[in-house]
Amino acid sequence: IMKKLPREIRNDVWGAAFAVFLSLFVLFLSGNIQITKMSLLHSAAVPRFIACMLLGLGVLSLVASALKIKRLHGQDSGFAGNVSKDTVKEHKEQLSFKEKLDRNSDWISMGLLILYGFGMFFFGYIASTAIYLFVQMIVLSTPRTRSWFGITVFTIAVPLVVYFIFTQIFSLALP
Numbered sequence: 001i002m003k004k005l006p007r008e009i010r011n012d013v014w015g016a017a018f019a020v021f022l023s024l025f026v027l028f029l030s031g032n033i034q035i036t037k038m039s040l041l042h043s044a045a046v047p048r049f050i051a052c053m054l055l056g057l058g059v060l061s062l063v064a065s066a067l068k069i070k071r072l073h074g075q076d077s078g079f080a081g082n083v084s085k086d087t088v089k090e091h092k093e094q095l096s097f098k099e100k101l102d103r104n105s106d107w108i109s110m111g112l113l114i115l116y117g118f119g120m121f122f123f124g125y126i127a128s129t130a131i132y133l134f135v136q137m138i139v140l141s142t143p144r145t146r147s148w149f150g151i152t153v154f155t156i157a158v159p160l161v162v163y164f165i166f167t168q169i170f171s172l173a174l175p
Contacts, residue, residue, distance in 0.1 A: 005069065011106060012065045019058030026051035108139050125174040129159035 005013075030047040112135060119128035133155040138146070166172045 005072070007103075009065055009068050009072070012061060012068070015106075016058045016061035016065060019054050019061065023051040023055035023058060026054070105139050109136060112136055112139070120175050126159045126163055129162075130155045133158060 026047055030051065033047065112132060116128055116132040119131065122128075123131075134151060137151045137155070141151075163174055166174050
C-alpha cells in the first residue's frame with residue numbers, strides 16, 4: 001500500500017515512524033542513566049524530556065499522515081496509484097536542478113547532519129555549527145524567502161550564544 005502513496009506522504013510516514021522508534025529507544029536507554037542528584041533536572045531528565053517530545057511529534061505526524069491518506073482515498077483523481085510509470089518517468093526527466101534539489105532536500109539534510117558530526121571533530125563546535133546552519137538554511141529556504149543578511153547573522157549569533165550559555169552559565173565544555 002505504501003508504493004501507491006505519493007512520495008511526500010510516504011516520506012512523512014517513514015519519518016514519523018523513525019521518530020517514534022528513536023524516541024522509544026532513547027526512553028529505553030535513559031532508564032539506565034544513574035541519577036546523581038535528586039532534583040527536577042537530574043541527569044536523566046533531559047533525554048527523557050526530549051524523547052517524550054519526539055514521541056509526541058512522531059505520533060502527531062503519523063496521525064496527520066493517516067488523515068492525508070484518508071483524504072486521498074476519498075478522491076479518485078490525483079491518487080498516485082492512478083498515474084502510469086511512463087508519466088512519472090517523463091516528469092522526472094523534465095525536472096530542473098532546483099526542483100531536484102527541493103525534492104531531495106531531506107536526503108541532503110541527512111547528509112549535512114552526518115558531515116556536521118565529522119566537522120565537529122575537526123573544526124570544533126562554533127565553526128562547524130556556523131557552516132552547517134548556513135548551508136542547511138540555504139537548502140531549506142526558497143530564493144524568494146531567503147535573506148542573506150538574516151542567514152549570516154543567525155549562523156554567527158546562534159553558535160556563539162549557545163557556546164556562551166553552555167561554557168559560562170552551565171560550566172559544560174563543548175568541542
